[in-house]
Every structure is written in C-alpha cells, then in structure tokens.
Amino acid sequence: MINLDHAATTPLEPAVLEAMRPWLTESHGNPSSQHALGQAARAGVERAREQVAQALAVDPLEVIFTSGGTEADNAGVKGLAWAARAAGRGQHVVTTALEHHAVLEACEWLATHQGFALTVVPPERDGIVDPQRLLDAVTDDTVLVAAMAANNEVGTLQPIAEIGPALAERGVALHVDAVQAFGRSPVDIGAWQATSVALTAHKINGPKGVGVWVLRRGAAATPLSHGGGQERGVRSGTLAVPLIAGCGEAIARTAARAEDEIPRLRRLRDRLLTGLERAGGVRLNGCRDRRLPHNAHVAVDGVDGEALLLALDAAGVAASTGSACQSGAAEPSHVLAAMGAPLEGTGHLRLTCGLDTSEDDVDTAATAFAAAVDRLRGAGGGFA
Amino acid sequence: MRVLVALSGGVDSSMSAALLVEAGYDVTGVHLKMADTPSGLPGHGCCTLDDARDARRVADALGIPFYVWDLSEPFQERVVDDFVAEYAAGRTPNPCIRCNERVKYTALLTRARAVGFEALATGHHVRLRRDPSSGRVRLLRAADPGKDQTYVLYMAGQEQLTHTLWPAGEHHKHELRAMAEQRGLVTASKPDSNDICFVPDGDVGGFLAEQLGARPGRIVGPDGEDLGRHQGSYRFTIGQRRGLGLAGRDEPLYVTGIDGSTVHVGPRRMLATTSLEAHGAAWVAGEPPADDATLTAQVRYRGQPLPCAVDDLGRGRIRVDFTDEPPVGVAPGQAVAIYRGEECLGGATIR
Numbered sequence: 001m002i003n004l005d006h007a008a009t010t011p012l013e014p015a016v017l018e019a020m021r022p023w024l025t026e027s028h029g030n031p032s033s034q035h036a037l038g039q040a041a042r043a044g045v046e047r048a049r050e051q052v053a054q055a056l057a058v059d060p061l062e063v064i065f066t067s068g069g070t071e072a073d074n075a076g077v078k079g080l081a082w083a084a085r086a087a088g089r090g091q092h093v094v095t096t097a098l099e100h101h102a103v104l105e106a107c108e109w110l111a112t113h114q115g116f117a118l119t120v121v122p123p124e125r126d127g128i129v130d131p132q133r134l135l136d137a138v139t140d141d142t143v144l145v146a147a148m149a150a151n152n153e154v155g156t157l158q159p160i161a162e163i164g165p166a167l168a169e170r171g172v173a174l175h176v177d178a179v180q181a182f183g184r185s186p187v188d189i190g191a192w193q194a195t196s197v198a199l200t201a202h203k204i205n206g207p208k209g210v211g212v213w214v215l216r217r218g219a220a221a222t223p224l225s226h227g228g229g230q231e232r233g234v235r236s237g238t239l240a241v242p243l244i245a246g247c248g249e250a251i252a253r254t255a256a257r258a259e260d261e262i263p264r265l266r267r268l269r270d271r272l273l274t275g276l277e278r279a280g281g282v283r284l285n286g287c288r289d290r291r292l293p294h295n296a297h298v299a300v301d302g303v304d305g306e307a308l309l310l311a312l313d314a315a316g317v318a319a320s321t322g323s324a325c326q327s328g329a330a331e332p333s334h335v336l337a338a339m340g341a342p343l344e345g346t347g348h349l350r351l352t353c354g355l356d357t358s359e360d361d362v363d364t365a366a367t368a369f370a371a372a373v374d375r376l377r378g379a380g381g382g383f384a
Numbered sequence: 385m386r387v388l389v390a391l392s393g394g395v396d397s398s399m400s401a402a403l404l405v406e407a408g409y410d411v412t413g414v415h416l417k418m419a420d421t422p423s424g425l426p427g428h429g430c431c432t433l434d435d436a437r438d439a440r441r442v443a444d445a446l447g448i449p450f451y452v453w454d455l456s457e458p459f460q461e462r463v464v465d466d467f468v469a470e471y472a473a474g475r476t477p478n479p480c481i482r483c484n485e486r487v488k489y490t491a492l493l494t495r496a497r498a499v500g501f502e503a504l505a506t507g508h509h510v511r512l513r514r515d516p517s518s519g520r521v522r523l524l525r526a527a528d529p530g531k532d533q534t535y536v537l538y539m540a541g542q543e544q545l546t547h548t549l550w551p552a553g554e555h556h557k558h559e560l561r562a563m564a565e566q567r568g569l570v571t572a573s574k575p576d577s578n579d580i581c582f583v584p585d586g587d588v589g590g591f592l593a594e595q596l597g598a599r600p601g602r603i604v605g606p607d608g609e610d611l612g613r614h615q616g617s618y619r620f621t622i623g624q625r626r627g628l629g630l631a632g633r634d635e636p637l638y639v640t641g642i643d644g645s646t647v648h649v650g651p652r653r654m655l656a657t658t659s660l661e662a663h664g665a666a667w668v669a670g671e672p673p674a675d676d677a678t679l680t681a682q683v684r685y686r687g688q689p690l691p692c693a694v695d696d697l698g699r700g701r702i703r704v705d706f707t708d709e710p711p712v713g714v715a716p717g718q719a720v721a722i723y724r725g726e727e728c729l730g731g732a733t734i735r
Contacts, residue, residue, distance in 0.1 A: 304495075310451060311499045314386075314412075328436065329417045329454035372500075379498030384455050384491065 002361045005318045006294060006354030007152055013205040019249035023242035031239045041241045048248025052212055055255035058189055064213040064231045065244045069179040072198030072213035073102035076175035077146050079221030080196055081110055084143035084173060092117045092141040096129045097338035103146050103177050127156035127286035127339050131163045144173045149181035153322055153335040153350060154286035155295025157185055164192035179203060183254035184292045195219045205355055206250025210243035266293035268353045268362050275366025279373045285341055294353040303373055305347030306330050307382025311372035317365045320350045386410045387549060388496040389505045391442060393435030396552040397507030398442040398571040399560045403551040404505055405446050413443040413450040418459040419582055441570050455487055462486040464582055468595045471618040474642035475717025479580055480536040493544055505549040509533045512550055521545040523668045523728045526553040535685050538721045538731030539666040589619040601645030617642050623655055623713020656710040662720050662732030665700045669729040672696050673722060680723045683711045689723050702732050
C-alpha cells in the first residue's frame with residue numbers, strides 16, 4: 001500500500017516508539033505522586049514539555065498536554081470565550097468557514113447553546129481568508145478569533161501573521177489550529193501573537209491520542225473538565241506519560257528536520273501533481289504557492305470522488321476525499337463549498353506525502369490515478 | 385472474481401457476503417447510507433447508524449474491505465420524492481422497486497463496474513439460473529416463498545443479471561439465520577425489516593401528512609352519493625377497508641378508486657378487476673413472453689400469481705387479462721409482475 005494520506009495520519013517513527021517504550025514497560029508512575037515512582041514519571045513528562053517548548057519557542061509553562069488536536073481546539077475556543085465573557089469583555093466570536101470541525105463545531109455550539117454571537121468569515125476562491133475581511137468582522141464585542149494556520153483539506157496557508165498583531169492590539173484573543181501546519185510551514189507563535197495554539201502528535205509521526213495546547217502565560221481560560229487540577233488547572237486528568245513522551249519526541253524530531261524535509265516534500269508533491277495533471281481535466285484546488293508542501297488537492301473532471309478513492313484503494317494507493325461522517329461515508333466538503341469549487345460532475349481528491357514517501361511512490365500513484373480516471377470516465381464516471 | 389456486496393446490516397446481506405467469501409470470491413462490502421437516520425429509532429429500517437455499524441462488524445468478521453457510500457441525496461430525489469408525488473397523484477407506489485431501479489440495484493451495479501468490480505451482490509431473496517444453451521439468465525422465485533423478492537426486481541436486465549449474484553435466495557430465512565449464528569455474525573438474530581425503510585414507524589399516512597399537509601376531499605359511494613369527508617386522499621389505497629370512518633353499514637365498504645381529491649368506495653365485489661393496463665414494461669427474461677396458457681400475473685408484493693394473458697400494446701404498454709380468478713384491489717402505481725411458473729419474466733407499472 002502506498003500511503004498518500006498523511007494529512008489523515010502518519011506512521012509512528014521508530015525513534016518515537018523508543019522514547020515511549022520505557023513508560024509502557026519499566027516505569028509506570030503517576031506524575032502527580034510524590035514518591036520516587038511518581039517523580040520518575042514527572043521527569044519524563046517535563047522532558048517532553050521542554051522538547052515542545054523549545055520547538056515552539058515558548059515557555060514550558062505554556063505547554064499543556066491534551067488527548068489530541070480536537071481537545072486542544074475545544075479547550076482553546078471554549079475556554080478563552082468563556083473566560084472572556086465571565087470577565088465581562090463581550091460575547092462575539094469570529095472564525096472562518098475553512099476550519100476543521102473541531103473548531104467550527106465548537107464555535108457553533110457556543111452560538112447555539114451558550115448565547116455567543118458568531119461570525120463565520122468565508123475564504124476567497126483560492127482557499128485563503130482575506131486578512132482584512134476577517135479583521136473587518138471583529139467588533140467591540142469580539143472576545144475571540146479562531147483560525148487555522150493551514151487548512152487540512154486543500155492545504156492552503158492562512159495569513160495568521162497578518163491578523164495576529166492587529167488582534168493583539170485590539171485585545172482580542174486568538175486561537176490558532178496549527179495541527180496541519182506544524183513541521184510543514186512556520187509555526188511562529190511569538191510573531192503570530194496567538195493566545196492559544198493547538199497541535200497533535202499523530203500528524204507528525206507521533207502516537208495517536210495526544211496533543212498540545214499552548215496557552216500563553218497570563219491568558220485566562222475556563223477549563224473544559226474539572227478534576228485534579230493538573231496542567232495549570234486547565235486540563236485535569238492523570239497525564240498519559242507514554243503518549244506525552246512520544247509527543248515530545250515527535251515534535252522535537254519534526255522541528256529538527258523541517259529545514260530539509262519541507263523542500264523534499266515540496267519536490268515530491270510537485271512531481272506527484274505533474275503526474276496527476278497528465279490524466280487531463282485535473283486542476284489544483286486552492287492557491288498553488290501559499291500551501292502546505294506535502295498537499296496535492298485536485299478537482300478531477302468527469303469522475304466521482306468516492307468512486308475514484310475506491311478504485312485507487314483497490315490499486316494499492318491510499319488517498320482521501322475529505323472528512324468522513326459518523327457512519328464512515330465521505331461527507332460533502334464544507335471547505336470546497338466555502339471556496340465555491342464545482343461539486344457536480346467533478347471529483348475531488350487529496351493526496352498528501354510524508355516522511356516515508358519516495359519518488360517511486362508518487363510515480364506509481366500517478367500511474368494508478370491515470371488508469372483509474374480513464375477507466376471511470378469510460379464507464380460514465382462512477383457517479384452515485 | 386471481484387464482487388461488491390451491499391451490506392445493509394441485516395442477516396440476508398451478511399450471509400450473502402459470507403457465502404461468497406467461502407466460495408472463493410474476492411469480496412468487498414459497501415453499506416449504502418440512504419438517510420440521516422439517528423440511532424435507536426423504534427422499528428427496524430436498514431438505514432440507521434447502528435445498521436452501518438453492524439454492517440462494518442460483519443465485514444470485519446469476514447475480513448473483507450468495507451466502505452460506506454452516502455446515497456442519501458439520490459435516494460431522497462429518486463425514491464422518497466417520487467413516493468410522495470405518486471401518493472399526491474392518487475397512486476400507490478412501490479418504493480422498493482424505484483429504489484432497486486434507481487439507486488440500490490441498477491445504479492449501484494453501474495457504479496460498481498465503473499470502479500472495477502465484475503459483479504454486484506445484495507441480500508435479495510431471488511435465485512438466478514443460467515441456461516447453458518442460450519446463455520440466458522432466468523430470475524426465479526426464492527427458495528423461501530415467504531421471502532421472495534422477484535416482484536421488486538422485474539426491471540433488471542439480462543446484461544445486468546450476468547453481473548449479479550444473489551446467494552441468499554437459495555436458502556430459507558431460518559437457514560440463513562442458523563448459518564449466520566454458526567459463523568458468529570452479529571446480524572444473525574436481527575428482526576426482519578418489513579416496513580418502508582424511510583418510514584421506520586410504519587405510519588405511511590402520518591409520513592405523507594407531514595410532507596403534503598391536509599388536502600380534504602369527499603368520500604362518495606357507488607352511485608355518487610356523499611358518504612363523508614377525508615383529510616387527504618393520499619391516506620387511502622385501493623382495496624382499503626379500515627380507516628374510512630364509515631362503520632356501521634350493512635355491507636363493508638372498500639376504497640375502489642381515487643380521483644383527484646375524491647375517494648370512491650363500494651362493496652368488495654367492485655374491487656374485482658378482470659383486466660388492467662400497465663406502462664413502462666421491462667422484461668427481465670430478455671423479451672416479452674410468448675402468449676401461452678402458462679402465464680400468471682402478480683399485482684402486489686405479497687399477492688397471489690393469477691392466470692392471465694398478456695398483450696403487448698406497444699411503446700412499453702401492456703394489457704393483462706385475468707383468465708381465471710380476477711385480482712381484488714388493483715392499485716394504480718403498483719407493479720404487475722408476469723411469471724411463468726417460478727420464473728419472473730418482467731413487469732410494468734399499473735395505470
């Protein structure tokens with residue numbers, strides 16, 4: 001199987017597994033315990049915290065471990081909004097139509113169940129939000145802007161560095177979903193002047209089930225869940241030491257190799273895209289330049305996306321049409337809809353390269369893609 | 385051979401997949417999501433999230449790839465909307481036939497073949513037999529007569545049948561359950577789905593009332609006399625006796641006709657029909673039947689096949705004359721399926 005679905009998840013790197021292994025075998029302490037077992041575990045957690053802090057150029061105190069990107073996004077969005085409203089600063093939230101469901105659904109829940117006002121800013125046709133358009137949506141009542149650094153579907157980079165300082169000046173909190181961006185494009189929390197940032201380990205060759213929520217010093221957030229008061233009191237629950245050790249290692253390794261890996265991914269992706277475009281009637285979705293280096297997201301004329309995905313799967317190539325709903329069916333993409341991309345009579349496919357992708361892989365995938373597209377077009381497109 | 389099996393989450397399609405895996409086919413499962421139905425609804429459709437989960441567990445147990453295809457939009461447009469429109473026009477549609485014709489069988493087979501499968505299998509209770517001399521495939525009634533579904537597949541084409549497998553129809557339902565039990569499949573003891581899947585509580589009148597609102601009209605007797613009023617002719621179907629609000633009469637009255645908003649009622653003898661016309665004829669046997677004395681016609685899903693003669697009126701229209709016993713309660717919109725013995729030859733929609 002050739003895995004070109006690294007935006008969904010990535011394989012665990014052997015060195016990361018080694019970093020996790022002691023905490024799964026020899027050492028089982030609870031980092032909150034006072035005895036030696038607990039202290040050993042605590043040292044493991046704090047080492048990981050240092051690794052993350054160094055990679056992100058933040059203070060270790062600002063690093064909070066969560067169960068993943070979704071929890072970090074929910075903690076940031078809801079936590080900041082609740083705390084700001086409790087302080088009497090207002091109750092308006094701004095987000096973008098491109099966000100991952102973890103942000104979009106959290107914002108919509110604040111609006112439908114918590115009495116917040118919500119403005120959802122649409123992207124331009126190239127899949128990028130116009131920073132001025134977003135800033136224009138901010139009012140005196142706005143307490144939070146939630147925006148992603150890079151889109152998970154079409155891979156477009158968002159102008160966080162342009163909106164962050166303007167928001168900071170107006171005293172509006174900024175939560176950034178950097179789950180897809182980290183390791184693939186700059187995550188400069190200081191320059192962004194972000195209040196809160198979400199990351200996850202499994203998108204960067206770390207384990208599933210662990211993520212990072214960066215909450216800047218001095219920022220007030222109301223916790224989602226209540227309990228033992230771990231992690232500065234904003235994320236209660238016994239720390240998942242093996243996962244946290246893996247998360248720290250994955251983040252450190254990803255940061256260390258980014259300078260070489262990003263151009264390598266870009267070359268692979270460009271080679272893949274050239275191959276895909278040979279099938280004819282294939283167009284790149286989203287801006288060509290301001291996009292994640294590993295992401296090729298294409299519109300394919302005359303074929304059904306789901307049928308194409310299945311044909312590629314049978315040919316040994318893993319790709320994606322976007323996110324899946326609860327039953328496991330592919331959902332119509334809210335991102336493509338927001339960009340005004342054609343949906344009738346056109347299939348959309350996302351292929352994303354990763355650490356384990358080779359030139360042979362992308363060449364084989366492009367050949368399989370062309371064969372599947374030809375076959376489907378010859379049989380009416382495979383539409384439902 | 386690569387086969388795509390539609391797994392509804394019920395026992396028939398589960399065992400179809402199991403039998404094909406055991407026969408050495410390269411099997412892939414697909415669950416068709418037909419509606420946004422939440423879990424835990426009363427009744428037993430085939431379209432809840434729980435059914436999708438059951439289908440996935442069966443695929444896991446069989447060790448086959450599994451996909452979910454969201455067909456809720458085409459299903460709504462091509463089946464549910466048509467169902468509502470037909471009732472609104474005073475006819476009694478069969479949504480399972482529409483679904484097989486437009487979503488679940490014909491369209492799915494086309495898509496399966498486009499994706500690279502050589503055949504499609506579903507859990508339908510019918511049997512196929514290939515005639516070695518002519519190469520023709522015959523669509524036969526199921527081994528379990530109580531579960532036979534040839535009536536809802538009369539529109540299949542010969543070319544399609546050569547790319548279709550229906551292993552469940554070779555077995556009685558109780559055998560399928562026992563076989564599923566032996567194999568430890570979670571669907572072994574799930575209840576049968578008898579209702580219309582998008583009306584899980586079985587209240588078709590209530591479902592239509594939500595869609596169509598109140599459309600009051602008259603109920604008139606055989607001589608045109610006013611007998612009462614109703615809130616929507618879509619709540620009635622020909623042959624219906626209950627729910628007319630006409631109790632306490634000497635002779636029970638039945639719906640004999642629906643004409644716009646007017647519902648006609650009369651005694652049971654008025655329901656007998658010696659002849660009917662139908663349109664949109666399709667011949668699964670490959671050609672219209674030669675007229676001989678062995679034909680029978682069935683006018684309802686669970687109806688009796690009755691001896692008949694079939695005349696081709698051209699342009700897909702046929703006339704069916706019942707040569708022995710006339711059927712009671714022939715409803716426009718339902719299908720008439722034509723048989724010779726166990727073989728379904730084709731059918732058409734009653735006008």
